[in-house]
Amino acid sequence: MSDTAHTAHASAGASPARRRPLNLAYLGLLPSWLIMGFALLLPILIVAAVSVSTRGAYGGFEWGFDLTGYSQILFNEGWEGEMEFTPQYLIIILRTIVLAALTTLLCLVLAVPVSYFIAQQSSSRKALLVYLVTLPFWMSLILRVYAWMIILGKDGPLPRFLEVFGAPSGLSLMYNDGATLAAMVYTYIPLMVLPVFASIEKLDGTLIEAAHDLYGNRWVTLRRVILPLTAPGIISGAILVFVPALGAVLEPILMGGGKQMMMGSLIQLQFGGGRNWPFGSAIAVMLLVFVMIVLIILALRAARKEAAA
Amino acid sequence: MKKLLTGTALAVCMTSPALAEGTLNLYVWSDSIAPDLIEKFGEEYDITVNVDGYTSNEDLLTKLQAGASGYDISAPSHHFLRIMIDEGLLENFDAKELDAFNQVDERWRNQWWDETQEYSIPMAYGTAGFAVNTAEYDGPTDSMKYFFEPGEDLSGRIALLSYPDEVIGAAQLYLGVPFCSEDSSEMKRVLDLLMAQKEHVAAYSSDNIEGRLGSGEVAAHFWWDGTMTKALRSVDNLEYAMPKEGLVGWMDSWVIPKGAPNRENAIKFIEFMSTPENATAQMNYYAHSSPLELIEADLVYTQEKAPALYPTVPVEMSRTCSPKAQDLVTRVWTQLLQ
Structure with missing residues (x-):
C-alpha cells in the first residue's frame, strides 16, 4: 500500500503534466447533474419519444416509430375524407407567438421607465420598491387573474370609472384580446422589471454625463449609451417573459373567453379530449425547438457583440 | 442503505401530525365530497384521507393512463368508466358483492358501462x-x-x-x-x-x-x-x-384504479359513503342526484326545492x-x- 503510494508519488513528481489527480470537484457537482438529468432532461426526452410513438385508441401511446404526430401539424383528413393541407394549427401557433411577442414588447416599454425610476431612489426605498414589484408572486396566478376579471368585468372598478366619462352603463371589458393582453402583461412584468433594473442600476452615471458633454441629446444618449449598456438585462428580461408567455393557458381562457385557441390549450386538448398524445407531444417538441432557435440566435448575437467590444 | 431509508421514512411518518392506521388517497371531482363525511370516515376508521381534485374526465383518464397514480379511489363518468375498464386501468373489486351494491337503485345496476358490476358503484348522476x-x-x-x-x-x-x-x-x-x-x-x-x-x-x-x-x-x-x-x-x-x-x-361511479396502494381502505370508504344516512348527507352537500337509497325526510334537494x-x-x-x-x-x- 505504502509502496504503491510511494511509486505514484514518485511518478507524479516525474511527469506532473501527464498524471492529474482525480478532480473531485466534478463529484461535488453530481447532485446538480442528477437534478438536471432527471428533472429536466428526462421529461423532455420522454415527450420527444412519445411524439414519434404510435397513438393509442383511447389516448395513451404505444412505443414505436411513427411520424404521424408531426405530419398532422400540416396535413389532416378533411370533411370530404381526403388528406388536405390544414392551416389551423399553424394559425394557432402563429397567434400564440404574436401574443407572446406583444406581451414582451409591452412589458419592455413599461418596465424600462419603472426600472429607471427605481434605480434613481435611495437604497432603502430601492429595496422597498423592488420588494413591491415581486409582491404579486406571493399570490397564486389564478387568484391574480380572477382579480383582473373583477376589475374589468361588469360593474367592476374600471368600467365604473369609465362610466364617469360617458361610457354606457353595464359595460364589460372582458372576453377580448385586450383583456388577455392586460392580464398577460400584468402577470409577466415583474420578470422584466427585475433584470432590467439590475442592469440599469449598474449603469455608470458619468457615461450619461459624458454623452451630454459631447452634445448628445436625450434621444441619442438613450439610443447610443443607455440601451446598449442595459441590453443584457433587456435580453434576459425578454427571454424570461417571452418563453413562459408562449405556454399561457389561463389568461386566454379566463380573460379572452377562450374563443381563439392558443398553443397551450391545443396541447391540452390533444392529451385530453383529443386522445392524441403523439400529436400533442409533437406540438410541444416544435414549441421547444422554436424557443431553442430563438435563444441560440440571441446568444450568438450577444457573443458577437461581446467579441466586437 | 435500505435500513437507513426505512428509518428516514419512519421518522417522516412519526413527525406527521396525524398518526393514523392507514391512508386513503382520493382523486375525485373538485369539491365533490362532503368535507364532514371525509372527517367522520377518517375518525371512525383511523385513516388519514388525502383528497385531490380534477375538473374533467379527460384529466382523470390522462392521469391514470400515465401510470401509477398512487390513488385509491376515483369517480369517472360512465362513458369514461367504460374506456377505463376496457383499457385495464381499474381494479376488479367485485363491487356487486358489497353492501353498497344493494343500496343502488335497480335502474342504475348493471348498465352497459359496467354490465357485470364488478368495477364500480354508482355515486351521483x-x-x-x-x-x-x-x-x-x-x-x-x-x-x-x-x-x-x-x-x-x-x-x-x-x-x-x-x-x-x-x-x-x-x-x-x-x-x-x-x-x-x-x-x-x-x-x-x-x-x-x-x-x-x-x-x-x-x-x-x-x-x-x-x-x-x-x-x-x-x-x-x-x-x-x-x-x-x-x-x-x-x-x-x-x-x-x-x-x-x-x-x-351522465353517471359518476366510485372506482379503484389499478394498483391502488390502499385497496381495502377504498372499499371501506365506498361502503361508508353508500349507507342511506351518509348518501343523504353527501347529496345534501354535492347537490347532484344520488342513485343510492336515501333518507327522504333529511333530503334538502327535493323536487320542489x-x-x-x-x-x-x-x-x-x-x-x-x-x-x-x-x-x-x-x-x-x-x-x-x-
Whole structure:
C-alpha cells in the first residue's frame, strides 16, 4: 500500500503534466447533474419519444416509430375524407407567438421607465420598491387573474370609472384580446422589471454625463449609451417573459373567453379530449425547438457583440 | 442503505401530525365530497384521507393512463368508466358483492358501462344543458334553439365550456345527430351550427361559471344541473332550462384504479359513503342526484326545492365514442376555436 503510494508519488513528481489527480470537484457537482438529468432532461426526452410513438385508441401511446404526430401539424383528413393541407394549427401557433411577442414588447416599454425610476431612489426605498414589484408572486396566478376579471368585468372598478366619462352603463371589458393582453402583461412584468433594473442600476452615471458633454441629446444618449449598456438585462428580461408567455393557458381562457385557441390549450386538448398524445407531444417538441432557435440566435448575437467590444 | 431509508421514512411518518392506521388517497371531482363525511370516515376508521381534485374526465383518464397514480379511489363518468375498464386501468373489486351494491337503485345496476358490476358503484348522476340568469333573460328556455341560435336578447351574452365533451352532445341532440356519430357530413352540420353560434358567444370557459352567470356577465351558460343547484346557495335568479330536445346525461361511479396502494381502505370508504344516512348527507352537500337509497325526510334537494335535478324532458346518456367519432369531435372543436 505504502509502496504503491510511494511509486505514484514518485511518478507524479516525474511527469506532473501527464498524471492529474482525480478532480473531485466534478463529484461535488453530481447532485446538480442528477437534478438536471432527471428533472429536466428526462421529461423532455420522454415527450420527444412519445411524439414519434404510435397513438393509442383511447389516448395513451404505444412505443414505436411513427411520424404521424408531426405530419398532422400540416396535413389532416378533411370533411370530404381526403388528406388536405390544414392551416389551423399553424394559425394557432402563429397567434400564440404574436401574443407572446406583444406581451414582451409591452412589458419592455413599461418596465424600462419603472426600472429607471427605481434605480434613481435611495437604497432603502430601492429595496422597498423592488420588494413591491415581486409582491404579486406571493399570490397564486389564478387568484391574480380572477382579480383582473373583477376589475374589468361588469360593474367592476374600471368600467365604473369609465362610466364617469360617458361610457354606457353595464359595460364589460372582458372576453377580448385586450383583456388577455392586460392580464398577460400584468402577470409577466415583474420578470422584466427585475433584470432590467439590475442592469440599469449598474449603469455608470458619468457615461450619461459624458454623452451630454459631447452634445448628445436625450434621444441619442438613450439610443447610443443607455440601451446598449442595459441590453443584457433587456435580453434576459425578454427571454424570461417571452418563453413562459408562449405556454399561457389561463389568461386566454379566463380573460379572452377562450374563443381563439392558443398553443397551450391545443396541447391540452390533444392529451385530453383529443386522445392524441403523439400529436400533442409533437406540438410541444416544435414549441421547444422554436424557443431553442430563438435563444441560440440571441446568444450568438450577444457573443458577437461581446467579441466586437 | 435500505435500513437507513426505512428509518428516514419512519421518522417522516412519526413527525406527521396525524398518526393514523392507514391512508386513503382520493382523486375525485373538485369539491365533490362532503368535507364532514371525509372527517367522520377518517375518525371512525383511523385513516388519514388525502383528497385531490380534477375538473374533467379527460384529466382523470390522462392521469391514470400515465401510470401509477398512487390513488385509491376515483369517480369517472360512465362513458369514461367504460374506456377505463376496457383499457385495464381499474381494479376488479367485485363491487356487486358489497353492501353498497344493494343500496343502488335497480335502474342504475348493471348498465352497459359496467354490465357485470364488478368495477364500480354508482355515486351521483345528473344532466348537462344550459342555465339562464332570469334577471338578465326572461325569454323562453324550452328549446336548445334559444341557446344555439340565439336571438337579439342573448347575442353576445352566452357562454359554453372550454372542452367539447357535453357541448357537442347537446348540439347533436338539437340537430338530431346521434351521439358519437362517425359520419363526417353529420359532424360538419354540428360544426356549422357552433360556428354560426360563435359570433354570439362571449366565452368558452369551464371555470368560474357561477361568477360569470351570477354576476350577469353572461345571461346563459352551458352547465350541469347539480352544480347550478349548489350555486343557488349564494346566487339567486338561476334557472336550469328544460329544452324539449332533451338533456345530456351522465353517471359518476366510485372506482379503484389499478394498483391502488390502499385497496381495502377504498372499499371501506365506498361502503361508508353508500349507507342511506351518509348518501343523504353527501347529496345534501354535492347537490347532484344520488342513485343510492336515501333518507327522504333529511333530503334538502327535493323536487320542489331543486327542480333542475328532476328533469321533465328526455335524458340521453353520453356514449363512449370510437376513436373515429372522437377524432371528428376534436376536429369540430379545433376548427371552431382555430
